[in-house]
Amino acid sequence: MANRNNEAVLQNIDWVLVLMYLLMVFMGWMNIYAAVYNEEYKSILDSSQDYGKQLIWIITAFFIAFVILVIDGEFFPNFAWPMYGIFLLVLIVVIFAGLEVKGSKSWIGVGSFRVQPAEFAKFATNLALAKYLSNINIKIEKLSTKLIAAALFAVPALVIIAQKETGSALVYASFILVMYREGLSGGILVAGVGLALLFVLALLVDELVLTLILTAIAALSFVFIRLKGRNLLIVGGILVAAVTFIYSVDYAFNNVLEAHQKKRINVLLRKEIDPKGAGYNVNQSLIAIGSGGLIGKGYLNGTQTKYNYVPEQSTDFIFCTVGEEWGFAGSIIVIGLFVAMLLRIVYLAERQRSTFSRIYGYGLASIIFFHLAINIGMTIGLAPVVGIPLPFFSYGGSSLWSFTILLFIFVRLDAYRFQILR
Amino acid sequence: MNLFSDRKYVISAIFIGLALIFLLRLFYIQVIDDSYKLAADDNALRHKIEYPERGVIYDRYGKKGDKILVYNEAAYDLMVIPKRVKTIDTADLCQVLEITVEQFRERLIKLKKQKFSSFRPEIFEGEISLETYARLQEKLYKFPGFFVQARTLRKYPRGIAPHALGYVGEVDENIIAANPYYRMGDNMGLSGIEKSYEVPLRGQRGVKIVMVDVYNREKGSFENGKYDTASVLGQTLISSIDADLQEYGEQLMKNKVGSIVAIEPSSGEILTMVSSPTYDPNLLVGRLKKQNYPKMVRDTLKPLYNRATMAKYPPGSTFKLLNALIGLEEGVITPSTTFGCGRGFHFGGLTVGCHPHASPVDLKFSITTSCNAYYCNVFKNVIQKYPKAAIGFNVWRNHVMSFGLGTKYPTDLPQESKGNVPTVSYYDKYHGSGRWNAITVISLAIGQGEMGVTPLQMANFCSVIANRGWYFPPHIIKQIEGGRIDTTYLKKRLTKIKREYFDLVVEGMRNVVTNGTGRIAQLDSLTICGKTGTAQNPHGKDHSIFIAFAPMDNPKIAISVYVENAGFGATWAAPIASLMIEKYLRREVKRPEMEKRILEANLLPKKEDWVAKK
Numbered sequence A: 001m002a003n004r005n006n007e008a009v010l011q012n013i014d015w016v017l018v019l020m021y022l023l024m025v026f027m028g029w030m031n032i033y034a035a036v037y038n039e040e041y042k043s044i045l046d047s048s049q050d051y052g053k054q055l056i057w058i059i060t061a062f063f064i065a066f067v068i069l070v071i072d073g074e075f076f077p078n079f080a081w082p083m084y085g086i087f088l089l090v091l092i093v094v095i096f097a098g099l100e101v102k103g104s105k106s107w108i109g110v111g112s113f114r115v116q117p118a119e120f121a122k123f124a125t126n127l128a129l130a131k132y133l134s135n136i137n138i139k140i141e142k143l144s145t146k147l148i149a150a151a152l153f154a155v156p157a158l159v160i161i162a163q164k165e166t167g168s169a170l171v172y173a174s175f176i177l178v179m180y181r182e183g184l185s186g187g188i189l190v191a192g193v194g195l196a197l198l199f200v201l202a203l204l205v206d207e208l209v210l211t212l213i214l215t216a217i218a219a220l221s222f223v224f225i226r227l228k229g230r231n232l233l234i235v236g237g238i239l240v241a242a243v244t245f246i247y248s249v250d251y252a253f254n255n256v257l258e259a260h261q262k263k264r265i266n267v268l269l270r271k272e273i274d275p276k277g278a279g280y281n282v283n284q285s286l287i288a289i290g291s292g293g294l295i296g297k298g299y300l301n302g303t304q305t306k307y308n309y310v311p312e313q314s315t316d317f318i319f320c321t322v323g324e325e326w327g328f329a330g331s332i333i334v335i336g337l338f339v340a341m342l343l344r345i346v347y348l349a350e351r352q353r354s355t356f357s358r359i360y361g362y363g364l365a366s367i368i369f370f371h372l373a374i375n376i377g378m379t380i381g382l383a384p385v386v387g388i389p390l391p392f393f394s395y396g397g398s399s400l401w402s403f404t405i406l407l408f409i410f411v412r413l414d415a416y417r418f419q420i421l422r
Numbered sequence B: 001m002n003l004f005s006d007r008k009y010v011i012s013a014i015f016i017g018l019a020l021i022f023l024l025r026l027f028y029i030q031v032i033d034d035s036y037k038l039a040a041d042d043n044a045l046r047h048k049i050e051y052p053e054r055g056v057i058y059d060r061y062g063k064k065g066d067k068i069l070v071y072n073e074a075a076y077d078l079m080v081i082p083k084r085v086k087t088i089d090t091a092d093l094c095q096v097l098e099i100t101v102e103q104f105r106e107r108l109i110k111l112k113k114q115k116f117s118s119f120r121p122e123i124f125e126g127e128i129s130l131e132t133y134a135r136l137q138e139k140l141y142k143f144p145g146f147f148v149q150a151r152t153l154r155k156y157p158r159g160i161a162p163h164a165l166g167y168v169g170e171v172d173e174n175i176i177a178a179n180p181y182y183r184m185g186d187n188m189g190l191s192g193i194e195k196s197y198e199v200p201l202r203g204q205r206g207v208k209i210v211m212v213d214v215y216n217r218e219k220g221s222f223e224n225g226k227y228d229t230a231s232v233l234g235q236t237l238i239s240s241i242d243a244d245l246q247e248y249g250e251q252l253m254k255n256k257v258g259s260i261v262a263i264e265p266s267s268g269e270i271l272t273m274v275s276s277p278t279y280d281p282n283l284l285v286g287r288l289k290k291q292n293y294p295k296m297v298r299d300t301l302k303p304l305y306n307r308a309t310m311a312k313y314p315p316g317s318t319f320k321l322l323n324a325l326i327g328l329e330e331g332v333i334t335p336s337t338t339f340g341c342g343r344g345f346h347f348g349g350l351t352v353g354c355h356p357h358a359s360p361v362d363l364k365f366s367i368t369t370s371c372n373a374y375y376c377n378v379f380k381n382v383i384q385k386y387p388k389a390a391i392g393f394n395v396w397r398n399h400v401m402s403f404g405l406g407t408k409y410p411t412d413l414p415q416e417s418k419g420n421v422p423t424v425s426y427y428d429k430y431h432g433s434g435r436w437n438a439i440t441v442i443s444l445a446i447g448q449g450e451m452g453v454t455p456l457q458m459a460n461f462c463s464v465i466a467n468r469g470w471y472f473p474p475h476i477i478k479q480i481e482g483g484r485i486d487t488t489y490l491k492k493r494l495t496k497i498k499r500e501y502f503d504l505v506v507e508g509m510r511n512v513v514t515n516g517t518g519r520i521a522q523l524d525s526l527t528i529c530g531k532t533g534t535a536q537n538p539h540g541k542d543h544s545i546f547i548a549f550a551p552m553d554n555p556k557i558a559i560s561v562y563v564e565n566a567g568f569g570a571t572w573a574a575p576i577a578s579l580m581i582e583k584y585l586r587r588e589v590k591r592p593e594m595e596k597r598i599l600e601a602n603l604l605p606k607k608e609d610w611v612a613k614k
């Protein structure tokens, strides 16, 4: 039975997706080698260097992927809840007993072997959310459903914030996209974008001026569209809500955020120029990528990344190496590969007969998308500097393992799609 | 159950939309905007300038003689790239440099305010000692933005011939604007040989582009040195100066104002060029220059002024030699022609006085006794030979100019004055056209009046007589190692006067030394030929002049000596010239009493006299 099962799995694996994964992992490794390239340790296999270590992470990741593929397809939906529970527990324990690295207490490990549980909580949360939303009796229109679903990913996010890993916590917001696919009103996306826009405006424009502008727009719509009755109330309500939001953003920015967070946002919004301080990373990152030109400086010829002008060049800023050494051509290939992978996942998710598998697939796509948006966005100055890795590329075991697990559970679920109708 | 499957399009569109935003942004920063490329180069590339060593200058005996006039000594500058300086423990650096933290900050702020990009290296502390350099070298990695650049400074082992050698100094904005080779902070020759031979001496600066990491550590050459240029060493020059003679001349001229120029007649090579008061050229090198230069500029005796090529004096009686030659060539006199002299030349109401001597005077005796009346007659007759004074004057003037007077012949010495031989138009302007004649300008007959001759021109004039009618333009560099000197110095220039007339004049000059006004210059069997002169000085005591060459038949040295405010030519200038000739031809001076008298003489103008007369 198990044997036949394995054969079926191998036959039904989506090799396109796996190939994309292998390509990304390989490209990531090559770029890590270029980023931390050290004349004295030229061998890419040298385990005293990050590129040698990454190879170990890659090999172990392949092993994990293999294990996932041979695990029974039923395992993941069945054990979604226990896994979610265990990881939530681990996350909480880490707050008290974790290792502190660079100011955030989010690591566990023995000796030099360290992992970040927050990374792994992503797949557990994704499983739990898929499990919850795929329940036949679930009606997403109900407020309670929305709240419970939101709580499923908001709780781990909050715990992670407590670990001072704000960046990793933000990733959980990407699950809103999954809920949208499953029927959440599109208005939430519009409102989300609207709020984001208002947020930025609130920080850039004086709140009083902004209030007056919004009031003027409302007044104009009143005059020209001749609003009546209920619509009038709605516009009025939106106006009041917007103004309240503006003032609370302003208040939160000045009183809740810490100084360094404020600075990062100000630099991003070009309100402050600080090439030595908060803006240093972004500035150096832009220089590295911008100096790559159309076809780049050539492999191992990137002066900015090789000579450490870019901080965190093998982890969060790995895209700088791509941009500098491979130029715009390389940027197209990498971004193209990511989009291809995302679309492939969407395509595969849509072909699932199992709602669980589909929701899990969308969760996977949403997480990768969010990482991609923030990570590359930050290297090219379009997003604030939030320390989250570029999936499959960035150096680091936690990240690579976590994304391998996330992806291969989906590959496993997809390979299993004919055997169940859920 | 798949109710909202259309939403996959919305979600896919979001994914693709993000990718498009990224690619647009990337296209802009990577392909369109060039500023990041420049910033990247600014980050990681350093243009290391390699200054080649400036050429060494030897004296006329070249490398074999091993008498170096100037060579180079290593010096280290602490450089800073202001923009790269991070907040560091300045106390540590200040301690090594022995400055206060406040001074450190002030300097840095000053450098940052300069109009040039603060990415370019500037000298933070120039010429640091070897010891400081060693201590810095260990700590430098801690101070990003700082580095040590080695360069060289000129060193003059004997401290002689500053006016001939000239000095090196930092280029200013005008020089940079005129010559794109130079950059701020570069040195170049600003006077003397250093200036006229700047190009062979400086060599060619090399630029090496190296990559550095974020800690400013060098990481090798950029693109395998594709854009590097190698530096080319400055060429060695062999000067025509005789270092020993030059040094001796400077000693003799100590406490005197004036000049000595000696030339090898057969080549036009300048053997010695003394301008007194002189100074130690080592005082105008690097840091010392800042302290000493202003002092020297303020000095009323003008030590920086090169009297040998710049000062114009009336030639005085030495000029009679030239008038004799012109008179002979123009046929207005023969060697046996005589003129009477009753204490001078009298014409109408005009008298040019003369000292008491036998009369009448023929050519030979006129030179020996330096008779004024004789030359007034010669000059008058030359001019009056022609129908108009202006025509006669021009004939006379052309002869004068053919001796290199009143003209700038090509020479490798900068700042040369062309002296002055008055022109017809000058007199026309002064007296009115046709309203002057030989008598009006009669003072030219005895080398006074408007005539202005530099000591160098005077030495060359003497050299022309020694050669009996020709000269090579005087020059101070014999040879450029691996190069060739300007061929114009190798082109003979001729006068239009017959050789036999020169022989007559030379005989007269020999007589001056054997039993004439220049007897003091006599030196046993050596056939020194000379002529005394006294230049009238409206500001004070007359200048003492002597020109001489020796030996008579195979001249090796022609010399002019000027001693300002020293009176009659025989008193000071003649013995100095004689000692110089002895030193050059015999390499040893065996007239200790004469030497002592000269060395101990202080003929500097008394300050109060000098100031009062001005």
Ligand SMILES: [Zn+2]
Pocket (backbone or CB within 6 Å): B341, B343, B344, B354, B355, B357, B370, B371, B372, B373, B374
């Ligand atoms: Zn007389």
